[in-house]
Amino acid sequence: MATLINTAKLNDIDPQAWLADVLSRIADTPITRLEGLPWNWRPARALMASAA
Template sequence: TLIETAKLNGLDTEAYLRDVLTRIADHPARRLGELLPWNWAPLTDLAQAA
């Protein structure tokens, strides 16, 4: 499941789900892979990298 995959990737599952659910509506469909647990980075991490 998505939750188990997030756990296997060492993510805080609650933070992951909260972030993905708030971003998914505005996220481009062709870039949904970025929101998968093994690719995901919190929005704050992405802002610091820019």
Template sequence: MTIIETVKMNGLAPQAYLADILTRIHDHKINRLDELLPWNWAPTTETLSETA
């Protein structure tokens, strides 16, 4: 629940955020994991088109 609440507090849709993160994390560089935190996350164009 903590990650869901953090995502909501950052004004993001939890389902879109989690789907994107789970898709991207496997090949994301370990020294850039901070980019995937809710307060730094930027959706990909694919994620944007799925939520529209």
């Protein structure tokens, strides 16, 4: 857990926002998708805006 939080910080991402978002979406994500890693993460709001 500490590694994930520090990786988020190193990528200028709020660890709490990232973790809350990833945990809320984890049940719907196939194991083969790794977009939730801190260096690839985009908030759900940003994903919805780019899809529109």
